[in-house]
Amino acid sequence: MSEIIRFFIGFFLVIGGFLSLVTAFGLLRLPDVYTRNHAASKSATLGVMSILLATFLYFYLEHGHFNSRLILAIIFIFVTAPVAGHLISRAAYNSGVKLWDKSVRDDLKDKEQYERQNSQ
Amino acid sequence: MKAKVKTNDVILQTVTNVVAFIIILFSLRLFFSGHYTPGGGFIGGLMTSAAIVLLLLAYDIKTVATILPVDYKIITAIGLLFSVATGAGALLFDVPFLTHAYDYFHLPLLGKTSLHTAVLFDTGVYLVVIGVTMTIIQTIGVSE
Numbered sequence: 001m002s003e004i005i006r007f008f009i010g011f012f013l014v015i016g017g018f019l020s021l022v023t024a025f026g027l028l029r030l031p032d033v034y035t036r037n038h039a040a041s042k043s044a045t046l047g048v049m050s051i052l053l054a055t056f057l058y059f060y061l062e063h064g065h066f067n068s069r070l071i072l073a074i075i076f077i078f079v080t081a082p083v084a085g086h087l088i089s090r091a092a093y094n095s096g097v098k099l100w101d102k103s104v105r106d107d108l109k110d111k112e113q114y115e116r117q118n119s120q
Numbered sequence: 121m122k123a124k125v126k127t128n129d130v131i132l133q134t135v136t137n138v139v140a141f142i143i144i145l146f147s148l149r150l151f152f153s154g155h156y157t158p159g160g161g162f163i164g165g166l167m168t169s170a171a172i173v174l175l176l177l178a179y180d181i182k183t184v185a186t187i188l189p190v191d192y193k194i195i196t197a198i199g200l201l202f203s204v205a206t207g208a209g210a211l212l213f214d215v216p217f218l219t220h221a222y223d224y225f226h227l228p229l230l231g232k233t234s235l236h237t238a239v240l241f242d243t244g245v246y247l248v249v250i251g252v253t254m255t256i257i258q259t260i261g262v263s264e
Contacts, residue, residue: 076142083135
């Protein structure tokens, strides 16, 4: 029983560390702000959540200590990290950061002209 | 780039409505657990004012002033009064200034609980930290 528990704790820890490493590689290698933001907000969120889950399982199953703050932190990160990514991306777009030069379409490009037509 | 970008902050505002409650609950937990675990009045007050700052980011100052119609300078004064009164209350029992007392009580829902007058002192610290932080941030935010 306890070996299975230890396997799961180690599994979540390794997954979390691997996803954080993937995030770092994505931040270094991807070409523009939006794709980097895509890498950072998704895989880092899941990686940190996995590590927190492993910590929670370790303290609960090995030491019998139910730490509700870790569950709260998992929920909190799950709710807030994508919103932070969304706001960074939107701030970058609104301040005129160019897309990658191999991007094929930009649906927001004609937004102001479209709004001006619809408001009249 | 442009002076006025038309904003639509519905995602930020919706998430703020949920997350501000979590932050305030966590700050209260930090405040009450300060005697036995890390936490206390200072960090609890900072966290509560962080929740109010998050509201200020998502909405504007006037909206937050209608949600929380308090003058933070008065909050600071009440907090200082709490701390001084807790310290001076020790003089009534013929012990030195700032001597604290505690005892164990049987509360109806919580069972055996240790109630300590240092919590009242900590309440003063909590209110002062909220008051000072929010006064600083609002004063900087309003002046243009």
